[in-house]
Amino acid sequence: MIKNDVAFKLGGEAGQGVESSGMGFAKAIARAGLYIFGVQDYMSRIRGGHNWYQVRVAERQLYSHEPHIQLLIAFDERTVSEHLHEVVEGGGVLYDDTFKVDADAIKAHGAIPMPMPLLTIAEEVGGNKLMMNTAAVAAAAGIMEFDLSYIEQVIRDNFGRRKGSDIADRNIRVADAAYEEARKRYAHLFEWKLEAVPNAPQRMVINGNQALGFGALAAGCKFVASYPMTPASSLFEFMCAQARRFGIVVRQTEDEISGLLHCIGAAHAGVRAFACTSGGGFSLMVESLSLAGSTETPVVIVLAQRPGPATGLPTRTGQEDLLFALHAGHGEFPRAVVAPGTIEQCFYEMARAFNLAEKYQMPVIVFTDNFLANSIRAVEPEAFDVQKVAREIDRGKLILPHEHGKIEQAVTNGYRRYEFTEDGISLRIPPGHPKAIYSVAGEEHLPEGFIDWEETAENRNRMMQKRMRKMTVAAHADMRLPEFYGPDDAEVTLVCWGSSYGPVLEAVDTLNRNGMRANMLHFVDIHPLDWDRVADILGSCRSWVAVEGNYTGQLARWIRMNTGLKADGVIARYDGRPLNPTYIIEHLNRVLTRV
Amino acid sequence: MATATVTMKELQSPVEPTWCPGCGDYGILNAVKRAMVQLGLRPHEVFFVSGIGCGSKLPDYIRANGFNSLHGRPVPIAQGFKLAHHDMKVIIVDGDGDNYGIGGNHWLHIMRRNPDITHIVQNNMVYGLTKGQYAPTSMKGYVSTTSPEGTIEWPVNPIAIALAAGATFVARGFSGDPKHLADLIAKGIQHKGYALIDVFQPCVIFNRINTYDWFRERIYKLDEDPTYDPRDRDAAWEKAHEWGDRIPVGVFYINEDAPTLEEQIPALAEKPLYQHEIPPKAEELEALKRAFM
Numbered sequence: 001m002i003k004n005d006v007a008f009k010l011g012g013e014a015g016q017g018v019e020s021s022g023m024g025f026a027k028a029i030a031r032a033g034l035y036i037f038g039v040q041d042y043m044s045r046i047r048g049g050h051n052w053y054q055v056r057v058a059e060r061q062l063y064s065h066e067p068h069i070q071l072l073i074a075f076d077e078r079t080v081s082e083h084l085h086e087v088v089e090g091g092g093v094l095y096d097d098t099f100k101v102d103a104d105a106i107k108a109h110g111a112i113p114m115p116m117p118l119l120t121i122a123e124e125v126g127g128n129k130l131m132m133n134t135a136a137v138a139a140a141a142g143i144m145e146f147d148l149s150y151i152e153q154v155i156r157d158n159f160g161r162r163k164g165s166d167i168a169d170r171n172i173r174v175a176d177a178a179y180e181e182a183r184k185r186y187a188h189l190f191e192w193k194l195e196a197v198p199n200a201p202q203r204m205v206i207n208g209n210q211a212l213g214f215g216a217l218a219a220g221c222k223f224v225a226s227y228p229m230t231p232a233s234s235l236f237e238f239m240c241a242q243a244r245r246f247g248i249v250v251r252q253t254e255d256e257i258s259g260l261l262h263c264i265g266a267a268h269a270g271v272r273a274f275a276c277t278s279g280g281g282f283s284l285m286v287e288s289l290s291l292a293g294s295t296e297t298p299v300v301i302v303l304a305q306r307p308g309p310a311t312g313l314p315t316r317t318g319q320e321d322l323l324f325a326l327h328a329g330h331g332e333f334p335r336a337v338v339a340p341g342t343i344e345q346c347f348y349e350m351a352r353a354f355n356l357a358e359k360y361q362m363p364v365i366v367f368t369d370n371f372l373a374n375s376i377r378a379v380e381p382e383a384f385d386v387q388k389v390a391r392e393i394d395r396g397k398l399i400l401p402h403e404h405g406k407i408e409q410a411v412t413n414g415y416r417r418y419e420f421t422e423d424g425i426s427l428r429i430p431p432g433h434p435k436a437i438y439s440v441a442g443e444e445h446l447p448e449g450f451i452d453w454e455e456t457a458e459n460r461n462r463m464m465q466k467r468m469r470k471m472t473v474a475a476h477a478d479m480r481l482p483e484f485y486g487p488d489d490a491e492v493t494l495v496c497w498g499s500s501y502g503p504v505l506e507a508v509d510t511l512n513r514n515g516m517r518a519n520m521l522h523f524v525d526i527h528p529l530d531w532d533r534v535a536d537i538l539g540s541c542r543s544w545v546a547v548e549g550n551y552t553g554q555l556a557r558w559i560r561m562n563t564g565l566k567a568d569g570v571i572a573r574y575d576g577r578p579l580n581p582t583y584i585i586e587h588l589n590r591v592l593t594r595v
Numbered sequence: 596m597a598t599a600t601v602t603m604k605e606l607q608s609p610v611e612p613t614w615c616p617g618c619g620d621y622g623i624l625n626a627v628k629r630a631m632v633q634l635g636l637r638p639h640e641v642f643f644v645s646g647i648g649c650g651s652k653l654p655d656y657i658r659a660n661g662f663n664s665l666h667g668r669p670v671p672i673a674q675g676f677k678l679a680h681h682d683m684k685v686i687i688v689d690g691d692g693d694n695y696g697i698g699g700n701h702w703l704h705i706m707r708r709n710p711d712i713t714h715i716v717q718n719n720m721v722y723g724l725t726k727g728q729y730a731p732t733s734m735k736g737y738v739s740t741t742s743p744e745g746t747i748e749w750p751v752n753p754i755a756i757a758l759a760a761g762a763t764f765v766a767r768g769f770s771g772d773p774k775h776l777a778d779l780i781a782k783g784i785q786h787k788g789y790a791l792i793d794v795f796q797p798c799v800i801f802n803r804i805n806t807y808d809w810f811r812e813r814i815y816k817l818d819e820d821p822t823y824d825p826r827d828r829d830a831a832w833e834k835a836h837e838w839g840d841r842i843p844v845g846v847f848y849i850n851e852d853a854p855t856l857e858e859q860i861p862a863l864a865e866k867p868l869y870q871h872e873i874p875p876k877a878e879e880l881e882a883l884k885r886a887f888m
Contacts, residue, residue: 031888202888203888204884204887204888205887205888206887210887214880214883217874217875217880217883218874218875218880219873219874220873220874220875222679222862222868222871222873223675223678223679223868225671225675242883243861243862244861244862245879245883246875246879247861247862247871247875248862249678249679249860249862249863249868251674251678253671253704254700254701254703254704255700257668257671257701258670258671258700258701258704259671261664261668261671261672261675262671262672262674262675262678263675264672264675265644265662265671265672265673265674265675265676265677265678265679266675266676266678266679266868267675267679268662268672268675268676268679269675269676269679269680269868269869270679270680270869271679271868271869272873273675273679287665287668288665288668291664291665291668295662381881381884381888384880384884386874386877386880386881387877389874390874390877393873393874400869400870401639401680401869402869402870430680430869431639431642431660431680431683432639432640432660432680432682432683432869433639434637434638434639436639437638437639437658437659437660438660438661439643439654439655439659439660439661439662439663440661440662440663441654441655441662441663442663442664442665443663450609450610450655451652451655451663453610453613
């Protein structure tokens with residue numbers, strides 16, 4: 001018997017409830033005190049097609065999914081044919097007994113066919129065939145002998161907590177029946193079991209997008225304006241859902257151009273604001289990004305990547321927009337680019353992005369991607385330290401227009417919005433106070449804010465230098481160097497950024513277990529950086545290989561551009577699927593044999 | 596509405612306009628200042644947002660808060676600002692290229708939302724700053740450097756589009772009559788909701804057709820017609836299509852009953868957004884955590 005170390009996959013058509021069932025099951029398991037890692041795959045369509053939800057379970061914190069599973073739960077026939085090869089020796093394939101499934105093929109693969117009367121139970125016990133997914137999840141729980149009461153709790157949460165909720169009661173009866181039947185038939189054949197961990201603390205089940213939204217709320221974000229675009233939509237929807245409770249303004253704008261410009265307007269008035277989008281929407285925002293750069297307006301943009309070019313693979317993942325975001329915009333101007341790698345980092349980096357934006361009065365781009373945005377984990381609630389975020393709020397040289405005393409004191413000699421200063425950062429007083437009346441311009445301007453009609457070389461140079469000085473200051477004062485994970489003195493260092501963190505971390509663990517000394521160097525902050533120190537860090541690595549979700553090795557190029565150091569290889573995945581440890585190790589071997 | 600005494604001198608910017616002699620923009624600047632004086636609006640109570648073009652330099656030429664932004668983009672900036680600081684009077688000043696061309700989509704949607712924003716569009720029916728190409732409002736057949744055989748597109752009809760899109764205040768002025776224009780702008784500012792003031796503003800260098808004289812020969816004031824009721828949308832629709840020998844100016848339409856965007860947003864009920872305390876209470880965030888458990 002293998003206890004609490006299992007991965008399963010639910011698959012079916014869009015509209016069958018694959019995601020909600022997978023999410024519900026994962027939540028039930030997390031409530032039993034286990035750690036989970038859930039990842040989903042869906043197509044750009046509302047009904048039909050093929051979707052899946054994969055959940056890995058363990059008693060230790062998990063950071064990635066793996067390509068193999070122990071139990072396949074099929075909501076349709078296609079799921080069996082598409083995913084049978086992922087099922088391990090001795091694993092099970094659970095499906096409705098009316099499906100045309102080749103049980104012999106499952107046996108030939110070394111797995112156990114587990115037909116179940118799921119539809120029949122749904123119809124006869126629940127009175128509705130739509131309850132088949134409840135039956136399927138409960139049957140899976142029965143096979144793994146997982147305490148059904150956790151599933152029942154989630155059903156109550158989803159369909160009505162109060163006693164006598166008819167739909168909840170009927171679902172629970174379906175779950176009971178399917179659970180018992182599956183346990184009786186297959187539990188003795190299946191060696192993987194799920195057992196509640198006694199006295200385990202309550203944990204949050206949360207995905208990357210929700211963590212970003214949580215971070216924004218904790219940091220005092222009051223304004224969001226966006227246009228929905230996968231995979232940023234669920235972040236936007238999260239903010240909409242929280243708007244009333246947290247007293248924030250959320251606007252769905254006519255396009256992404258308007259979204260970022262709304263944020264620039266709100267930020268100019270002294271409010272913390274962000275827009276979220278994917279590469280296509282970010283393309284539209286580029287013009288306004290440059291305006292934020294010129295007017296030194298602090299705005300945050302969440303760039304949730306998916307593969308391009310153009311609409312590419314709309315519901316899949318990739319890390320293809322790094323160099324784009326680093327260079328986006330006409331002209332040169334300060335910006336920061338950060339890429340959280342875990343759900344916890346999503347929370348803290350999003351909060352920190354507002355501090356960087358306001359402290360340096362510039363746009364900040366926060367990277368995520370479909371993989372990080374949608375994958376779920378069970379995290380300790382203490383890992384989201386809202387008090388710490390509150391303590392660290394740094395609004396920089398900002399005085400709000402209603403802070404009269406402070407303004408009187410600060411502007412004895414009149415107010416110049418773009419005063420030349422040593423650190424390049426000027427006093428920011430949003431419009432509204434009689435002592436601080438000013439006009440700003442995207443066009444090159446004078447310290448007072450007015451357009452520089454003479455376009456003097458001297459003012460231009462001083463203004464450019466003032467703005468760009470902020471980058472040097474930020475690189476030394478605030479930006480964080482990449483961090484190692486794993487043993488010192490590794491033979492090979494896997495260099496990555498953003499969401500690759502989890503898969504690379506687990507790949508490193510596996511490599512070290514198997515006798516190869518490897519470590520990871522993970523970049524959260526990507527720009528600006530103290531590149532001399534980055535060069536020292538990379539120079540100390542025996543060899544380094546970049547692991548990235550793109551074709552060209554964009555981080556490796558960025559590093560080479562800034563340090564002159566060339567990677568010994570690049571593991572590039574650009575098929576729209578997320579990296580996983582097995583994939584990384586396989587490709588590492590290929591890269592290393594080439595070296 | 597503020598009741599302080601404000602003088603034209605107080606509104607004087609240290610920056611001298613760079614407009615050509617005789618430019619229609621002077622009349623608009625003058626009318627904007629007069630409207631502020633009329634309403635007692637002090638410089639720090641007003642936020643001007645402009646686009647790109649000759650007229651969009653206006654925020655530099657008036658002593659008030661201003662933001663000279665990008666071509667076609669002042670409308671969304673103004674909305675974001677208004678939602679963050681709704682106590683302030685927000686006035687958009689842009690051109691026909693900005694609002695009826697590149698920013699057309701933004702314009703369509705601000706009218707659906709009805710924020711309490713005044714929008715002055717400087718309509719010279721030609722592209723001035725890029726030196727004489729035809730504009731979205733140029734009359735059909737207009738000959739320019741980019742339409743050497745005359746334009747083959749219909750001109751935008753700002754008044755009709757504004758009515759169709761649900762604008763709650765629709766007016767047209769003429770920069771050759773700053774007194775009348777000032778009155779329209781003041782009415783627009785006082786209007787609770789989105790106010791469009793399309794302004795005929797001759798470009799004395801590039802538009803040799805729609806000159807001061809051309810407009811003076813044709814325009815007449817709707818407010819001088821006692822039978823005209825600007826609350827009558829059908830009547831406004833009819834007037835919106837009057838063009839040729841007689842062209843109406845004045846308030847075409849006014850709807851005082853529609854709620855503003857800001858009024859409908861719960862977060863803005865107590866005080867402006869920029870005055871909200873941040874971060875939210877830790878208990879609220881802890882409660883949100885529990886929803887994930």
